[in-house]
Amino acid sequence: MSTFKRASRALRSNFSLFSTPRPYLSHFSFNQNASFCSRPRQNSKEGSTIDLNKYPSDNIRNFSIIAHVDHGKSTLADRLLELTGTIRKGHGQPQYLDKLQVERERGITVKAQTATMFHRHKFLGSDTDFLLNLIDTPGHVDFSYEVSRSLAACQGALLVVDAAQGVQAQTVANFYLAFESNLAIIPVINKIDQPTADPDRVKAQLKSMFDLDPSDALFTSAKTGQGLEQVLPAVIERIPPPPGKSTSPLRMLLLDSYYDEYKGVICHVAVVDGALHKGDKISSAATGQSYEVSDVGILHPELVPTGILLTGQVGFMVNGMRSTKEARIGDTLHHTRTVIQPLPGFKPAKHMVFSGLYPADGSDFEALNHAIERLTCNDASVSVTKESSTALGLGFRCGFLGLLHMDVFHQRLEQEHGAHVISTVPTVPYIFEYSDGSKVEVQNPAALPSNPKNRLSACWEPTVIATIIIPSEYVGSVITLCAERRGEQLEYSFIDSQRAFMKYRMPLREIVVDFYNELKSITSGYASFDYEDSEYQSSDLVKLDILLNGQPVDAMATIVHKSKAPRVGRELVEKLKKFIDRQMFEIIIQAAIGSKVIARETLSAMRKNVLAKCYGGDITRKKKLLEKQKEGKKRMKRVGSVDIPQEAFHELLKVS
């Protein structure tokens, strides 16, 4: 059973009983008298002098910061890094651990980031030096795979909740991920400086929803610094040290990997048992392949070589892997020639949406191939297979964790690798059964015959369990929206007098495209939403073809529920009419199921004259416009004799 499903089951039972055992681990002694004491400022440049032998596992704490989107994880991480002198105060770069350009532009965390901090604290009566590994995690549902991976390296988590917004859908999802991993959970009610903050209400929600003791909650403002002095003492006193054995043979969990231009593949690892030294010979439990460790160290938060990583420590390792494909996330690494029991590892990432990626300019296939290869080195959760389309030429079919993930991947391709792509309508993985009893998973609608009923006997679509939290006054409109999206209500209750909690089983296709936007718009932005994958359900699906002047455009084909086909068909042809420029001849745009046309638009003939509004004879301006038109043409795709601009493909993504 998937973690998601188990969490969902726990969640369901939690809501019916409203009281569960306290999720805390109680085996670690709690020192009531310990007091806060700051360590002299550390600087990452001092890295080479760091002696990790000073930090046996009893003096190590590994913890994640988890929360709903925007509740302040990365800002809190900044403050903790400053407090411990890991980064300079006023370093001028908010959300320091969000390093990607896409993270900075969108203000979201996409990749979990680890930072090692050092902190002196009065513990059991004496000043003690601690090594703290903090993992900042993403909040958006698409990246919850990153959260579950991060939690595997931790013994505790700070569950951050916005004091004004209270518990939201991803708070619930992340709480259960941590709870299922048996982590010590420290509730942190953040943003208490806001005028609308109501920490007492949030405390009551944490008690009623998760049975978290209200007296355990910390109250902070990551913005003003209020209450932050309580955080690290709580981490040290309430989170147990890592449980591994220093005397056992080395076992390391491979948490993540990325490709660095200069160093090659860099692996992030958690040393569960034993110790890793520079120069060690290690092997992968998954592939049996052996490597020599050429560099090892901590993330402080930049790479700082230490020559050693001891039991319970989290850090980086370079070992001559040539491609990140060799670095299998969740793999156990051990000393060559020792026999070990591999660690449980992680479930592979589940791809929720698939889309074709094609070079905007057909001749750029090799450049796109190269760009995708490089980017997947740093984002191994994308699946890639080559495919070809009669409309778009050679390209790739890629699997993503969700639509935001797909969007972020496109943006990174463009920003980090200069690749311009056309993407096809995203689709979810359907299962079709042929009349001979064989079953296929269809990730590309073009792969289905246009009249599938002739050869197919049954079809199934993936569903999700959606969690929605909304102010009570919006319940009616949300129920209507979910019904329109073929949702089946599983649960409906109240978190407190103001907020309702609902659970729905919904077809994945109905939520991947614009469900969240619509939910936000009908609830004035107050809804929060999360989902977890569930089983397949039998469904009445049809393939919807788009034809231009009678010729099907394979890259625009889509699979829809039969009841929605007329509306989707109509919307698609209307969108295309808006985005295709008039050309020298008439263009007939049709949507069809098999040979039956269900929607049609006609674009009358006329060449778009970009100089129409250019009065007077300024030749340089005319030249500029003609140049711009030429540039635009590069981003067009010719299907038969019809030029389709890139935006038309983008717009089709928004039709559900």
Ligand SMILES: Nc1nc2c(ncn2[C@@H]2O[C@H](COP(=O)(O)OP(=O)(O)OP(=O)(O)O)[C@@H](O)[C@H]2O)c(=O)[nH]1
């Ligand atoms: N008023 C106030 N604003 C805060 C506080 N903490 C964070 N913020 C603001 O809240 C916004 C979101 O903060 P982030 O730290 O990026 O939130 P996050 O949880 O890391 O966001 P994701 O990574 O996208 O999930 C930013 O504009 C912060 O400046 C706080 O204590 N008080």
